[in-house]
Amino acid sequence: MAAFAPKAGCPMCGIVATASHTTPNSPRSPVFPPGSTQAEVVWRDENFTAYKEKANPVSSKGHIIIAFNLHVPSIYSLSSSDLPLLANVRNLATRLLTSLIPASTPLSPSTAAPPVPIYNNQFRIGFITPPFKDNKIPVTDHLHAHAFIGPADLAGWWRAVAYGPLAWYAIEDLIAEIRESVTNNRIKSGYENRQRAPIDMVPSAGARVGQADGQETTEPGIADLHLEHGEQGLIPSNSNLSPQSMSRQFLSSQNQIPHLRV
Numbered sequence: 001m002a003a004f005a006p007k008a009g010c011p012m013c014g015i016v017a018t019a020s021h022t023t024p025n026s027p028r029s030p031v032f033p034p035g036s037t038q039a040e041v042v043w044r045d046e047n048f049t050a051y052k053e054k055a056n057p058v059s060s061k062g063h064i065i066i067a068f069n070l071h072v073p074s075i076y077s078l079s080s081s082d083l084p085l086l087a088n089v090r091n092l093a094t095r096l097l098t099s100l101i102p103a104s105t106p107l108s109p110s111t112a113a114p115p116v117p118i119y120n121n122q123f124r125i126g127f128i129t130p131p132f133k134d135n136k137i138p139v140t141d142h143l144h145a146h147a148f149i150g151p152a153d154l155a156g157w158w159r160a161v162a163y164g165p166l167a168w169y170a171i172e173d174l175i176a177e178i179r180e181s182v183t184n185n186r187i188k189s190g191y192e193n194r195q196r197a198p199i200d201m202v203p204s205a206g207a208r209v210g211q212a213d214g215q216e217t218t219e220p221g222i223a224d225l226h227l228e229h230g231e232q233g234l235i236p237s238n239s240n241l242s243p244q245s246m247s248r249q250f251l252s253s254q255n256q257i258p259h260l261r262v
Contacts, residue, residue, distance in 0.1 A: 004070035004077075004222060012067045012142035015039045016049045042096060047085060050096060056136035058163060061122075061149035062100035065137070066093055072143040072222055075127055075174065080182045080207055081221035083175060087203035090171050093125040093147035100149065122150045124163070125171045132167030134159055145171060179206035 006013040019041040042064065043050040050066045057063035066089055072078075078086070098120070125147045133140050136159060152163050161167060179199070183206050199205050210216045 004072050007071045007142070010071060010139070010142050012139050012144055013071055015041070015051060016067055016069050019044045019049045019051075043092065047088065048092065050092065053137065056134075056154075057148070058134075058146075058152040058155040058159060059148040059150065060153055062097060063146070063148040064093065064096050064100075065144050065146060066096075067142065067144040068222075070222060071141075073141045074130060074143060075169065077143070077222065078178075079219040079221070080178055080209055081219050083178055083205070083207045084203045085221065086171060086175050086178075087200070089145050090125055090175070093145060093171075094120070094123060097123050097125075097147055097149055124148050124150050124152070124168075127169045127171070127174070128162045128167050129169045132162050134162045182206050182209050 006017065018039070039051040040054060041049060041051045043066075047069055048066050049069055050064055053063040053065050125145060127143070127145055128134055130140055134146075146163070152160055155163060207218070208216065209218045
């Protein structure tokens with residue numbers, strides 16, 4: 001998509017380009033020599049490239065960065081159509097963080113994600129919102145999510161501001177607030193245990209927007225929505241359809257939300 005084309009000199013675009021030759025939808029366990037500054041990419045698919053932050057992690061237990069493959073400038077470029085994409089970020093981050101936890105049987109990321117991620121209250125997954133930034137990872141114009149296992153014991157007091165309530169936008173809050181903005185459901189404030197809310201069993205919940213007369217007003221999403229759990233009807237990466245056509249094909253075989261009969 002031309003609007004989100006790679007930007008020369010962008011560190012995140014460079015990491016995405018370096019990992020572009022790897023097999024999509026697959027975990028990676030690369031071996032790097034001691035002292036290597038090359039990003040240790042642990043996952044790549046059509047939408048995201050995930051790598052371990054080795055130089056300046058905020059947690060001694062693990063810090064992973066999930067970069068959007070497209071040069072999306074900020075979370076404010078997202079719309080309700082991108083809810084499945086955000087759910088995919090959350091599920092991917094949860095699986096990658098789980099793989100960092102020592103266990104008697106080694107865990108590794110799987111290409112088949114559960115419909116609802118296993119909640120762990122030590123997992124922190126979200127975005128740093130402008131004008132704040134992590135001064136050790138000062139990329140502010142290429143959207144990327146941070147995922148780490150708390151506490152942020154390596155952050156120091158100044159970096160901790162970016163990961164605190166003043167600047168941190170948890171992905172659960174972002175998903176819930178977008179859903180509340182396009183539906184009548186009190187998702188963020190109306191469910192006591194939101195991390196296990198039944199609505200999360202439907203990643204695309206809230207992605208469609210329409211008027212009372214049945215006219216659909218859904219905006220096109222920013223990327224190919226190849227969800228990890230293999231949802232049917234997804235758009236092939238080599239599709240020649242326009243963004244509007246892709247949105248309609250992904251969301252429904254109809255052009256309008258069906259009229260309700262009363």
